[in-house]
Amino acid sequence: MPDPPPPPPPSTRAGPPRRGPLSGIRVLELGHFVAAPFAARLLGDLGADIVKIEPPSGDPVRQWGRQVDGKSPWWSMHGRNKRSVTVDLKRPQARHLVLQLARACDVVVENFRPGHLAKLGLDDDALRSARHDIVIAHISGYGQDGPYRDRPAFGVIGEAMGGLRYLSNHPPEATALPPVRVGVSIGDSMAGIYAAFGIMVSLFHRERHGTDRAGSVDVALTESVLSVMEGLIPEFAAFGSIREPAGARIPTAAPTSAYPTADGKWILIAANSDSLFAKLARLMGAADLADDTRFLGNARRVTNAAALDAIIGAWSRTLTSEELEGRLTSADIPNTTAFTAAEIAADPQFRFRKMVREVDDPNFGRLLHTGIVPHFPDDPGAVAWAGPEIGEHTDEVLCELAGLSPPEIAKLRGEGVV
């Protein structure tokens, strides 16, 4: 590696002014698809300066989901608050350029297949030679070591190995249909949140204990999923028992399920305490249900949940979702329809909390994004801009962080590096 250029100004002073508790932190995103970009987005929402390296063809997620002129609304949100810099990592000159950028960053987050960055000359040691105290977060399907390390990572595969898929199903006696996918890339997103958490642990540790102590973080999609499986594994160890899918119900409480409505929706009702169940029975005009020996106490209600849910469902399907919501809420019984996008977008609580907010995007006009999680009331961060065009910030970033002149950038562009 040639002599490095003089270091750029430290990230606490450089970059556009930003709000949020992470302003002053700079993150280099060597990410694509969902997990690493989501981790970086969480940090960017809170004020970190995110420099996203993209191939000249762009992150494929820019074309995921429905599109207008080849641009997806998802990208508007997934790429928000980021600066996009094109670098063709396959070019030999790319290595030096990435290391120059890493030199100006506090964090690198990446989700290539394990070992891929090493092949490009960008392993942890190389990144630390550019900046000794850089925090490095790796996200992968199965982790950075172990017998499955080199297997291709597919979200649906990892979610199934983590145990989520087996339980997302009706009991076998109810249907021959396969277990459902949750409908979103939940394993990738959970890995992204864990990575953001791990990055903050490392940044805190570096800040408290000195700049020679930055470590690396290793997040696996499978492990992120398995981590939320409650007592699944300890119970198996203690009893040899395998938890089975319970469909729309909760195995240990009743009644709580999704019930049909007259207008073809599903309403969730959680009346799984003696007092809530008695309220529900009265509301249904069947107060004697609460005295029915089959339904006396939670344990019996769980045993006879199928019969109980059939009775509740026969009642719920005579009423519209609006009627049900009104009556159940008046009776203080927890309930909600299964929200679609339309109900989420209109919900007064999400609007009040800015969890659904309007964002201007040159490609779409005014769009809706989901908000910033978690919420810091004193310094909530912001959506400063929507997902940028491919390479929109290449010149700006290469000049500001790598100290390159316009002719040097033009040369790299001519060579197909940026």
Added chain:
Amino acid sequence: MPDPPPPPPPSTRAGPPRRGPLSGIRVLELGHFVAAPFAARLLGDLGADIVKIEPPSGDPVRQWGRQVDGKSPWWSMHGRNKRSVTVDLKRPQARHLVLQLARACDVVVENFRPGHLAKLGLDDDALRSARHDIVIAHISGYGQDGPYRDRPAFGVIGEAMGGLRYLSNHPPEATALPPVRVGVSIGDSMAGIYAAFGIMVSLFHRERHGTDRAGSVDVALTESVLSVMEGLIPEFAAFGSIREPAGARIPTAAPTSAYPTADGKWILIAANSDSLFAKLARLMGAADLADDTRFLGNARRVTNAAALDAIIGAWSRTLTSEELEGRLTSADIPNTTAFTAAEIAADPQFRFRKMVREVDDPNFGRLLHTGIVPHFPDDPGAVAWAGPEIGEHTDEVLCELAGLSPPEIAKLRGEGVV
């Protein structure tokens, strides 16, 4: 409030020696059930000293799931690495005691209903009067403000409002069965991970910018769920389109689904690229499928996914899961069975990574726990002990952190406060 006692030794020096990047941090958990205890457990796994306040009857989660002598294996994991201190928060003396403990902590994490701590005289201002730079994390169903703030929080309700439930279903034409619950309290767990992330953001901010700058963090279960719904909301805003459930499939790629096996299991196959699909067709002894005009290219495969999946399912159900796994893996086609607890516990990758590990628990002998996420290779934290008995550390903690003498503790115990 009476004059506070002299402060205890700072948390960086007090407490039992621990490993992990968060050793030296102390967390006061005013939590119950899942979300706040899970957040604290993530911090404790990485070395933080967790002081869990419990009512004398214990956290109800100690009896969740299957039990031996009234003790659940889940608690063994959920409560690990924590010190349990009983305090009856309903007693007037409790307030002073909690503030004395808060004085010795860096973080408070709680998941009471919003406003409950204020009623006990333990709002943010009171906690900050005990320790001005304490980080406070609130977890609730809907957030600390807004029109739904005071509604009771039920996980299944929040998950449905966040949009997860609607999509966890088969398309309406496939079945009249209701949308499934994911089978675990995923909304609570996600809120817990977000809270752990937010706590680290605040601790980092405090460390970097000085001790007068600690803020509070406000995590809502509904918002944690909505945050992972990909392009759901921007797409609705751009097109007015409502994303519909896709059952076991992915709406934009095929073939990828769960297929039946001869031994009554489900196998996930992700052959959703042209080359993987051609490999699968050859493996099935039906190479001509790859040239079938219905299945040429991903777009046509998506359109004709039902027909394609019927063909794949007719093949898969002639083979056992073991035969299928062997053949698919040999052909480099991503696959896995939907792992149950048994398959997770036996998996060599989870074992190699210590994501499934043996832990000694006096109540169960040797038990299995899931491991520590995320993984810090240089300083991975540890499971120092399994979930403690109720109040196991009351005397130790009140002496060490609140400076109380044995007679003072005995008096509080006699009064029913601890």
